[in-house]
Amino acid sequence: MSIHPSGVLYGVSLGPGDPGLITRHAWALLQRNDTVWTYPVRSKKSDSYALDIVLRADLSLPAASQALVFPMTHDKAKLAKYWRQAAETIVDYLHTGKDVLFLVEGDASTYSTFGHLARTVLSLDESIQVETVAGVCSFNAAAARLQTSLADTDDTIAIIPASYGVTVIDELLRQFDTLVLLKVKPLMDDVIDLLSQRNLIEHSQFIEKAGTPDEHIVRDIASLKGTPVNYLSLLLVKNPHRQRGEMIRGCRKKPEMKKTGVSA
Numbered sequence: 450m451s452i453h454p455s456g457v458l459y460g461v462s463l464g465p466g467d468p469g470l471i472t473r474h475a476w477a478l479l480q481r482n483d484t485v486w487t488y489p490v491r492s493k494k495s496d497s498y499a500l501d502i503v504l505r506a507d508l509s510l511p512a513a514s515q516a517l518v519f520p521m522t523h524d525k526a527k528l529a530k531y532w533r534q535a536a537e538t539i540v541d542y543l544h545t546g547k548d549v550l551f552l553v554e555g556d557a558s559t560y561s562t563f564g565h566l567a568r569t570v571l572s573l574d575e576s577i578q579v580e581t582v583a584g585v586c587s588f589n590a591a592a593a594r595l596q597t598s599l600a601d602t603d604d605t606i607a608i609i610p611a612s613y614g615v616t617v618i619d620e621l622l623r624q625f626d627t628l629v630l631l632k633v634k635p636l637m638d639d640v641i642d643l644l645s646q647r648n649l650i651e652h653s654q655f656i657e658k659a660g661t662p663d664e665h666i667v668r669d670i671a672s673l674k675g676t677p678v679n680y681l682s683l684l685l686v687k688n689p690h691r692q693r694g695e696m697i698r699g700c701r702k703k704p705e706m707k708k709t710g711v712s713a
């Protein structure tokens with residue numbers, strides 16, 4: 450039983466790589482000298498991308514800091530074990546009365562480890578207070594770096610992990626003006642083939658490690674065929690061929706959908 454009131458767990462969004470995109474709220478928390486920093490790593494030996502963003506902002510790692518291991522695996526039992534270990538470490542710190550910052554790449558509410566972690570922490574101690582600091586998502590920063598808009602006027606936009614596969618991506622291309630494909634690495638070649646078939650290569654752009662010194666932008670995405678890309682990369686696809694319904698009293702009437710392929 451703890452004699453202190455528990456500290457607060459903060460999910461501190463840091464934006465996708467450029468320290469200039471750290472919000473003032475996150476910055477204020479990072480300036481405090483009475484907190485514990487925790488940050489995700491894939492293995493004990495690997496670097497933390499989230500921590501690197503903070504270090505490039507010229508902040509130093511405080512004495513009270515700890516890497517938490519979250520392996521890249523789809524094995525649910527293995528993942529649950531690591532989430533629990535990480536949550537137990539955090540709860541131990543919180544029970545000393547210290548606030549804990551969990552450093553998050555991008556935004557903590559968007560495809561982030563923080564959601565699972567916070568739920569596991571609460572399953573260990575439901576009285577813990579959790580706060581999420583909103584941040585800039587990878588795709589917002591990517592659109593800015595690629596100098597394109599994500600959506601104009603009444604455009605539709607979908608953001609999905611590419612792992613749903615090309616059949617789903619093909620279907621979504623019929624319904625959305627903009628498609629953001631996250632976690633595209635394993636499917637890159639298949640997606641390039643699909644976009645080529647749908648005459649969308651010239652409307653697609655690729656960005657890797659947006660906002661970092663290693664940022665890599667590719668506008669001719671066909672040139673990436675057969676080239677390994679980094680996990681921290683995404684494709685932004687615009688579909689100018691999408692059929693829109695007629696505008697009636699400010700609302701779009703649903704268009705007649707063709708059964709197969711993207712309407713060209």
Ligand SMILES: C[S@@+](CC[C@H](N)C(=O)[O-])C[C@H]1O[C@@H](n2cnc3c(N)ncnc32)[C@H](O)[C@@H]1O
Nearest residue numbers: 465555556559560586587631632658659681682
């Ligand atoms: C687990 S999700 C994390 C998303 C993140 N929380 C966000 O708010 O954007 C990881 C995927 O986000 C995308 N991503 C994250 N950071 C990126 C960056 N700096 N540049 C390009 N893509 C990035 C990649 O598609 C990557 O596979």
